[in-house]
Amino acid sequence: MGHVYKAVQWTPYKKAFDVGLALGVAAFLVAFVAASLLAFPADRQISAPQLALRALGACAFGLLHVILLIGPLARLFPQTMAPYLYNRRHLGVTCFFLALAHAAIALVWYSGFSDLDPLTAVLASNPRYDSLNGFPFESLGLVALAILFVMAATSHDFWNAHLGPRTWKALHMAVYPAYALLVAHVLLGAVQAEKAALYPILVGIGAGTVTVAHLLAGWRQGARDRRVRVAEDWIAVGPLAAIGDKRAVIVTPPEGEQIAVFRDGETVHAISNVCRHQGGPLGEGRIVDGCVTCPWHGFQYRPQDGRSPPPYGEQVAIYRTRIEAGDVFVHPQPIFTPP
């Protein structure tokens, strides 16, 4: 489903999503400021810029947790969570701008009056890289911000199409090390400065949830891969009745990419599990109007020949299938592999 590139192709769903996102961010910032003003007595209040940079930093960090949880939760609970994948990039760009505002206020507030320029002052003023409680945590945040910038700048489909989905996805997997840097930034910064136990507890719950969700989703996928049975070059998929109508079972051949085996009434079709758009898992989608529809962004392919319906030109690999005594088999060699 290649298309003409516009800055944003607005749909009513996208508009509603972005309005909800803006309201959510505004509500968080207001709640954070209100909670801080209420929690601390008047003689311990921090300045307005400090409060703003903490609110923005906390919002960006919290939003990053939401972004990172959508992927594994969509694998663990596809029916409920898969729709949130659709506009995940809007969350990522918002997260970058919140982090940028946080960094800008921090630079001006803490280094704006230095003899050096603020960025040099932040990077050069504290060389205690061998200390845990005095670590220059700002540098970790700056590296993470640079990664978030690259991802926000290349989030548009224009870059996905020009880099190719494999390279684009590899580039955007840099969000994981960026997240690790930000956890370290918070642990070595705010958590060291504030004595209340609430801060390490919240960071621990957040990092633990994100990490466990990713590992669970990965292990579940790995367990599914190991269950594949190959007999005389054909992979046993299982009983036809076990595949939901218009749905698929994903199988992992001994070599090559995963295969999505779709049931359409009493027939089965097998296509590559990897969408040509962003590498989305086609087998987690369903057949809509006769076409396999990617759960990530709705790209469609005819299950018979793997081609997108006209006027689109995408195509995915297709595989031979057979049904014997109610059991479905797929041959791991593709009949056709697109360039």
Next chain:
Amino acid sequence: MTLSQRRWCVRLWSVMAIALLALFGAVLIVRERIAEAAHALANG
């Protein structure tokens, strides 16, 4: 996301889980020691 990228993800998160756990432990120990030192200073 290709199969190899998905497997790299699992490896990366496994390493990150260990690293974050280690960092978390170290930070909590340091916080505890600083609190003890501050308490000792306050009590002469």
